[in-house]
Amino acid sequence: KAGVTQTPRYLIKTRGQQVTLSCSPISGHRSVSWYQQTPGQGLQFLFEYFSETQRNKGNFPGRFSGRQFSNSRSEMNVSTLELGDSALYLCASSPVRVGTDTQYFGPGTRLTVL
Amino acid sequence: AQSVAQPEDQVNVAEGNPLTVKCTYSVSGNPYLFWYVQYPNRGLQFLLKYITGDNLVKGSYGFEAEFNKSQTSFHLKKPSALVSDSALYFCAVRVGLMDSNYQLIWGAGTKLIIKP
Numbered sequence: 001k002a003g004v005t006q007t008p009r010y011l012i013k014t015r016g017q018q019v020t021l022s023c024s025p026i027s028g029h030r031s032v033s034w035y036q037q038t039p040g041q042g043l044q045f046l047f048e049y050f051s052e053t054q055r056n057k058g059n060f061p062g063r064f065s066g067r068q069f070s071n072s073r074s075e076m077n078v079s080t081l082e083l084g085d086s087a088l089y090l091c092a093s094s095p096v097r098v099g100t101d102t103q104y105f106g107p108g109t110r111l112t113v114l
Numbered sequence: 115a116q117s118v119a120q121p122e123d124q125v126n127v128a129e130g131n132p133l134t135v136k137c138t139y140s141v142s143g144n145p146y147l148f149w150y151v152q153y154p155n156r157g158l159q160f161l162l163k164y165i166t167g168d169n170l171v172k173g174s175y176g177f178e179a180e181f182n183k184s185q186t187s188f189h190l191k192k193p194s195a196l197v198s199d200s201a202l203y204f205c206a207v208r209v210g211l212m213d214s215n216y217q218l219i220w221g222a223g224t225k226l227i228i229k230p
Contacts, residue, residue, distance in 0.1 A: 004157070033218075043158075043204060043220040056210070056217050090157055099146055099208030099216040105157035 004106035012112045018079040021109045025093030032074040037088040086113045116141045116209045120221035127195045135190040137205030146208035147188040153201045195228045
């Protein structure tokens with residue numbers, strides 16, 4: 001099976017812009033979770049989508065949003081970018097809800113906000 | 115507050131020696147615990163998990179971890195380190211009381227350096 005794929009791999013934006021990141025889970029996986037990874041804060045949970053519904057959300061402002069399509073592919077959107085949004089954004093898929101079984105991670109999207 | 119801690123930012127071990135990467139947790143109820151590894155410029159890879167059963171869990175690449183309920187710890191171990199084990203290691207624990215609010219909280223990560 002193909003692994004989790006994320007596009008684009010690298011992105012450079014300026015403050016105030018918005019960005020959309022894409023994640024394609026492993027075939028058959030219904031759960032997609034998003035994480036923000038920064039050197040100072042480690043790995044922070046953004047949200048989880050399962051069967052096209054957001055099931056849980058981390059402690060991030062409303063500028064961070066997402067959605068999941070019927071084929072389980074997921075997108076994450078960040079509006080009004082701030083310098084502090086520079087990070088590696090990781091997507092993980094699982095056949096079941098997060099925390100119950102193994103999550104499979106994509107390589108991440110490196111977002112740089114100038 | 116529910117939390118997971120990796121008290122060491124970095125662990126240095128000589129190749130061939132045993133290694134331990136520490137993880138302690140504070141959660142309500144029975145914990146679900148995970149270890150993941152991240153190699154440079156790559157996503158995280160699953161190593162092992164504890165949900166229930168035997169306290170000693172064996173995982174990928176020769177790693178194992180011991181669940182210790184009294185010490186609320188889940189330390190990662192390997193009897194003989196390889197240079198290729200050098201990477202960033204994350205411990206994670208599931209929190210939430212019901213299906214609707216499960217999520218994983220993560221330790222800050224421990225950089226493991228294996229010297230030849």
